[in-house]
Amino acid sequence: MAILLKSTKELEMQIDEFLDAVGQGGLVFTLGVKYYLCKNSENFKEQLKNIGSLEAKADSLRRTIENKLYTHTLIPEHRGDVLGLLESTDNIIDQMKETLNQFDIETPKVPEVLHKNFIDLTEMSVLASDALVMAIRAFFKDINAVKDHLHKVFFYEKEADRIGDNLKRQAFQLDLRLSEKNHLRYFALHIQQVSDNAESVADRLAIYTIKRTI
């Protein structure tokens, strides 16, 4: 029983660390996009490295948590839900890392006039992911507070879609080559994908929350 108590405490901490990694990933992602747009390549590379290590940490924590949940047969009723939740949340930080990587590899040309749109889109997507992290924390610790955060996720995701659509519309109105326009649209979609992922995790979470109430 003592071993089980100890491993429960450890697991609680690891779940918290995992969510911390996803939350920090959002901050690093925002900074990374900003540094890229202002062509501060040194700091951009630094953020790229940071998000890489955060993503690796999140992956490793997720595997450890999954392993412990199964070996100690913890939360049998919610184990599947929790694992699904962690895996889909991990996809969000993966998406952030992947997007910064694409910026590094493909170095899209972003006209200055679209910089604010890109920053707004990134911030809104990260806000959705942050609200999701809060909702997941509440799922573990304060089930009644989950919906207080979930509605924010849905709000930020819609807002990110609106900003993303504006950005694409503006991009296609600019005097650019079609390939450049498409390239910008592709990056807007990548950033939007962060909030889209957050929304789909939030949908799952809403169902898990109903299941968790006795």
Next chain:
Amino acid sequence: MILFFLSSGLFLGWALGANHAGNVFGTAVGTKMIRFKTAAIICSIFVIAGAVISGAGATHTLQRLGSVNAIAGSFIVALSTGLAIFLMTRWKMPVSTSQGIVGAIIGWNLFAGALTDFHSLRKIVITWIIVPVMAACISFVLFLITKAILNRSKIHLLQMDMMTRIGLLVVGAFGSYSLGANNIANVMGVFARVTPFSDLTIFNAITLTGVQQLFALGGIAIAVGVFTYSHKVMETVGSSLLKMSPVAALIVVLAHSIVLFLFSSETLEHFLASNGLPTIPLVPLSSSQVIIGALIGIGLLKKGNLIKLNVLGNIGLGWIATPILAGLIAFISLFIFQNVFDQQVYHKVTFDLNAEVIRQLENEGVSDPAISTLQHKSFENPATFESELKTFTKLSPEDRKKVIDYSLRELFKIDQHTLTTKINRQWFSAGQVEALERLIDNTYNHRWQLVADLKNMSPEWHYRDKTKLNKRFNKDLEQKYQIIFEIFRMSNTTELK
């Protein structure tokens, strides 16, 4: 031979362990919250503890219903119950050991011509009807309280998981204890009067009476049932029947355990009585019906389709079909066992309403002008004697019972050897033993004569006033008298006169 006769009770115990442990630990094991091995060990320990420590309460009620007085009779009663359960299960009908054993005892009463105590029967039947409702109310309230607490407290999912596991273990242990205490009466109750064991003192500290040793044996049979066959039942209960959260399951098991405990604890009965509160009858219950009641309690709150009318109908059917079937099987088996295998399934008793008995009854205020018409008549069947008394006298049913009890003819002889070897001096007080010693070599034809002499010798053989507070003392004294009657009764009653 004794072990052979006990085997039917042990089989019942095994069946009880195999089926009813699922009610206590089914959800915990089925949902993988607790490993089967852990559940089986805890269940076994606490079932045995419950049976030995608190098993007497519900047994008294069964004994009052009908005192099976020959071990071959007890064997048939337990075997008939087992057969009835087997057949009902084959026919996919709901079944309860408690209801089976009551039917089988009544079957024995009818065969042996013994009187069925309708007061006890009424008490048992009313309890069966009330208990599922009571379990529903308890689980309903517990569910509301738990939900309110959990909604207010911010407990981490993993901590809640841990607490639920500990809760399921603790409640499971409590449930197993209550199951042992309440249902051992079904398994070994009919053997209690004919127990082959004498008192056993372990390390000069703990004394186990013959009945307690019998109950321990029954508890072990239940434990064997738990280890050998309950795993599948637990998996079924946990994964298919009770689709609910572990916390809800915890509440259902807790409600089940509380109800079983309420109807088996003599300590609680004494506590209630000493505080001027109404007491709860100690009656063996159907563990499954209590669980169904508790589930209905939660179903009411969930507003789902948990409550199915056919389930309620099945409970009702179980109340009627099981005792009738068990009673029928018992009656037929007793007939076969007595006439084909030449076994004594009940001890013949003689009732002799002589002048001495009539005088004693008059002294105690029981008299009727017509009673003398039955004087010097001998009866071998209490039912015939009762019907004669009913025809010729205007005595009340209570007085008729007293006449029958006082006319019962037995031969008791107080002898030094039995007194030294069979009287447990840790249980009997010094004054009580001294009174017995002063009666050495005395013989008696009736129980009341021996009782009167013992009362004359020592005030410690006197019953206290019939208050609820004194119920425990009087019950203990009644048990002592029963032991005295059993050990000093001469086997050949024809010696008297």
